[in-house]
Amino acid sequence: MALIVQKYGGTSVGSIEKIMAVAKRVVEYYEQGNEMVVVLSAMAGQTDSLIKLAYDMSDSPDPRELDVIMSTGEQVSVGLFSMAIKSLGYDATSLLGFQASINTDNLYGKSRILDIKTDRIMKELKDNRIVAVAGFQGIDDRGNITTLGRGGSDTTAVALAAALKADVCEIFTDVEGVYTTDPNICPKARKLDVMSYDEMLEMASLGAKVLHIRSVEFAKKYNVPIHVRSTFSKERGTMVVAETEDMEKVVVSGVAYNKNEARITIRKVPDHPGIASRIFEPIFESGVVVDVIVQNTSEDGFTDLTFTVPKPDFHSALKQVGVIAKEIGAEKVLGDEDISKVSVIGVGMRSHAGVAQKMFKTLAQENINIMMISTSEIKVSCVIEEKYTELAVRVLHEAFGLDDE
Amino acid sequence: MALIVQKYGGTSVGSIEKIMAVAKRVVEYYEQGNEMVVVLSAMAGQTDSLIKLAYDMSDSPDPRELDVIMSTGEQVSVGLFSMAIKSLGYDATSLLGFQASINTDNLYGKSRILDIKTDRIMKELKDNRIVAVAGFQGIDDRGNITTLGRGGSDTTAVALAAALKADVCEIFTDVEGVYTTDPNICPKARKLDVMSYDEMLEMASLGAKVLHIRSVEFAKKYNVPIHVRSTFSKERGTMVVAETEDMEKVVVSGVAYNKNEARITIRKVPDHPGIASRIFEPIFESGVVVDVIVQNTSEDGFTDLTFTVPKPDFHSALKQVGVIAKEIGAEKVLGDEDISKVSVIGVGMRSHAGVAQKMFKTLAQENINIMMISTSEIKVSCVIEEKYTELAVRVLHEAFGLDDE
Numbered sequence: 001m002a003l004i005v006q007k008y009g010g011t012s013v014g015s016i017e018k019i020m021a022v023a024k025r026v027v028e029y030y031e032q033g034n035e036m037v038v039v040l041s042a043m044a045g046q047t048d049s050l051i052k053l054a055y056d057m058s059d060s061p062d063p064r065e066l067d068v069i070m071s072t073g074e075q076v077s078v079g080l081f082s083m084a085i086k087s088l089g090y091d092a093t094s095l096l097g098f099q100a101s102i103n104t105d106n107l108y109g110k111s112r113i114l115d116i117k118t119d120r121i122m123k124e125l126k127d128n129r130i131v132a133v134a135g136f137q138g139i140d141d142r143g144n145i146t147t148l149g150r151g152g153s154d155t156t157a158v159a160l161a162a163a164l165k166a167d168v169c170e171i172f173t174d175v176e177g178v179y180t181t182d183p184n185i186c187p188k189a190r191k192l193d194v195m196s197y198d199e200m201l202e203m204a205s206l207g208a209k210v211l212h213i214r215s216v217e218f219a220k221k222y223n224v225p226i227h228v229r230s231t232f233s234k235e236r237g238t239m240v241v242a243e244t245e246d247m248e249k250v251v252v253s254g255v256a257y258n259k260n261e262a263r264i265t266i267r268k269v270p271d272h273p274g275i276a277s278r279i280f281e282p283i284f285e286s287g288v289v290v291d292v293i294v295q296n297t298s299e300d301g302f303t304d305l306t307f308t309v310p311k312p313d314f315h316s317a318l319k320q321v322g323v324i325a326k327e328i329g330a331e332k333v334l335g336d337e338d339i340s341k342v343s344v345i346g347v348g349m350r351s352h353a354g355v356a357q358k359m360f361k362t363l364a365q366e367n368i369n370i371m372m373i374s375t376s377e378i379k380v381s382c383v384i385e386e387k388y389t390e391l392a393v394r395v396l397h398e399a400f401g402l403d404d405e
Numbered sequence: 406m407a408l409i410v411q412k413y414g415g416t417s418v419g420s421i422e423k424i425m426a427v428a429k430r431v432v433e434y435y436e437q438g439n440e441m442v443v444v445l446s447a448m449a450g451q452t453d454s455l456i457k458l459a460y461d462m463s464d465s466p467d468p469r470e471l472d473v474i475m476s477t478g479e480q481v482s483v484g485l486f487s488m489a490i491k492s493l494g495y496d497a498t499s500l501l502g503f504q505a506s507i508n509t510d511n512l513y514g515k516s517r518i519l520d521i522k523t524d525r526i527m528k529e530l531k532d533n534r535i536v537a538v539a540g541f542q543g544i545d546d547r548g549n550i551t552t553l554g555r556g557g558s559d560t561t562a563v564a565l566a567a568a569l570k571a572d573v574c575e576i577f578t579d580v581e582g583v584y585t586t587d588p589n590i591c592p593k594a595r596k597l598d599v600m601s602y603d604e605m606l607e608m609a610s611l612g613a614k615v616l617h618i619r620s621v622e623f624a625k626k627y628n629v630p631i632h633v634r635s636t637f638s639k640e641r642g643t644m645v646v647a648e649t650e651d652m653e654k655v656v657v658s659g660v661a662y663n664k665n666e667a668r669i670t671i672r673k674v675p676d677h678p679g680i681a682s683r684i685f686e687p688i689f690e691s692g693v694v695v696d697v698i699v700q701n702t703s704e705d706g707f708t709d710l711t712f713t714v715p716k717p718d719f720h721s722a723l724k725q726v727g728v729i730a731k732e733i734g735a736e737k738v739l740g741d742e743d744i745s746k747v748s749v750i751g752v753g754m755r756s757h758a759g760v761a762q763k764m765f766k767t768l769a770q771e772n773i774n775i776m777m778i779s780t781s782e783i784k785v786s787c788v789i790e791e792k793y794t795e796l797a798v799r800v801l802h803e804a805f806g807l808d809d810e
Contacts (some may be wrong), residue, residue, distance in 0.1 A: 016461045056421045058492040069484035072477035079474035087463040
């Protein structure tokens with residue numbers, strides 16, 4: 001007997017029939033003697049309709065009230081799910097954020113979970129009920145409804161698993177698990193059986209889109225094993241767990257890419273202390289997330305500075321930088337939207353040399369020019385021309401021995 | 406300066422544009438220096454879609470979970486309304502049942518309000534906010550969401566007005582107020598300027614459908630003045646208040662009708678103590694509301710018993726009564742669905758004789774046969790053939806001097 005937290009996303013509960021299918025699956029686990037806590041997202045499309053309604057009312061809807069409206073999507077899901085369980089002859093209860101005591105700060109729309117009081121859930125489990133918890137939502141210390149941001153239901157599930165000391169947190173989604181790379185552009189992509197939290201974090205931030213990044217940070221912090229698997233099959237998916245020595249034998253476990261960034265270069269920046277801060281402060285303050293930053297060694301008191309920003313922020317950032325460049329006496333500002341970032345990831349890199357070199361060589365063999373390089377302990381990223389993205393992913397996948405045989 | 410509770414129904418908040426219009430109206434009151442608490446229903450059609458969703462999932466949806474789902478309709482309304490107020494440059498906050506501490510028992514789907522802790526609302530008012538409270542919903546002592554049943558938002562508004570000691574409770578609806586009778590069948594119907602709680606109770610229970618009956622009971626108990634008026638005009642509507650001596654000068658203030666009942670007659674019931682209870686107990690127990698009951702004087706130890714039930718319950722009640730009639734040795738059971746009940750109502754009846762007589766005479770002049778009669782202190786009802794309903798209403802309306810000149 002185990003305590004299992006499961007999370008089903010919007011496509012998994014996108015219709016009455018699908019919710020019933022999920023209910024039947026949960027009942028199977030329950031019948032095997034497991035205690036079941038099930039976190040649900042809003043039915044697919046529901047969140048978007050609610051957002052549309054809010055923006056029809058106001059161009060900049062009040063954040064508190066937006067959360068009041070948005071949280072109804074998950075409320076309907078858990079209500080319908082509990083009805084489904086009951087109609088199958090089992091007992092269930094739905095709990096909203098305030099009922100499950102999912103306490104957050106009050107940054108409406110992007111709140112963080114502070115703690116969870118598990119009394120009510122434990123009581124319901126003790127009474128042999130299946131507990132359905134509304135994902136994505138919480139309550140602040142004044143009783144206001146908050147939401148955790150897109151993908152927040154993953155975080156709800158992991159935080160619940162941590163608080164309840166669950167045996168496992170299963171994240172059900174519409175894919176079979178986490179792949180070595182995107183199967184859409186690399187047919188030889190393989191499903192990973194196991195990977196570390198850190199690898200998942202790099203994969204998530206690089207666009208793999210399987211798990212909400214905050215949920216993985218949470219899982220790492222509290223050492224919650226996550227099982228990413230498909231709602232629509234019974235196959236084992238991918239276990240995301242703490243790093244083991246075994247994992248280090250594999251040097252590279254995945255290849256990720258991100259086409260959603262653009263590059264800004266400032267030529268001939270007068271190089272003196274405080275110049276980087278002078279340039280980036282206004283950009284950070286306007287909420288733009290700067291990713292890769294590269295600064296060349298100074299020559300004759302001047303340096304070139306290049307960095308990437310998300311594409312939607314490109315034009316406003318370019319404008320801001322243009323103004324600053326003039327002020328500080330830089331030569332000129334260049335921008336390029338047709339770039340992409342390709343990365344190889346693996347905890348094995350910590351103990352294996354030569355990964356970066358192998359990556360550069362593999363790209364060179366295909367005549368792919370590398371514009372920027374950025375490395376971390378377990379990742380090497382190269383910014384290249386966007387048109388080479390798919391080719392780069394495929395050759396790197398093969399070069400690092402990831403191809404499905 | 407006054408503290409005003411206003412309630413807007415589903416048609417009044419049926420679209421983004423209508424919610425904005427309501428927000429503008431509320432702001433006008435606020436600008437005049439009033440403290441505003443606004444109770445909203447779900448957007449028109451919303452409650453029905455939610456019910457449909459629940460019944461698509463289960464033929465008999467779990468009542469607790471049904472309330473979880475149903476309460477989202479009002480939640481969206483108050484969120485959108487508060488956004489509207491804010492976009493007009495004023496401050497507002499939405500409060501759900503649990504946030505406004507609208508404490509109820511836990512009869513899901515038909516809960517009763519037990520008490521309201523007003524601390525949070527008073528605090529928001531003190532901070533100069535317009536407060537939007539979700540109608541129809543409450544919270545039980547274990548933190549479960551409850552709903553008050555159809556039309557429950559009226560009750561929310563009146564209960565809030567009582568708890569907050571508001572100066573007036575304004576119920577906004579899609580008609581101009583309460584009429585002497587249904588204007589659809591009697592073009593000479595007049596809007597009443599003022600009426601008593603008791604008259605309104607009789608009007609409501611007889612099908613006038615303007616106010617939720619429980620809200621009027623509440624208003625009477627706590628002496629909350631209700632102003633029933635139109636969302637779509639600025640005309641004064643109808644004040645529903647405690648009875649005054651002045652009111653007694655008008656003998657009859659309205660004519661109501663109800664076509665939604667059917668009649669059951671048991672012929673030649675052996676008349677002995679306990680027989681009525683023997684007949685009605687199973688009917689009451691099955692939840693059927695029996696309205697008019699008439700028992701003739703016994704003759705040779707036998708009596709005839711006639712009563713009315715709501716039309717949707719007619720067939721099941723007829724079947725039940727058939728079984729009992731056999732058991733107790735009655736002669737036979739007759740049923741008739743083509744009936745209606747016409748009533749004249751007025752607190753003035755308490756001090757004026759002859760109202761019933763005048764009613765019988767008026768109906769007789771039109772050759773309308775009276776099948777059953779039932780009276781209370783302030784009402785006389787006659788059951789007649791359904792096809793005469795409109796005619797009866799018109800002639801009674803004229804006979805009692807209610808016609809608009």
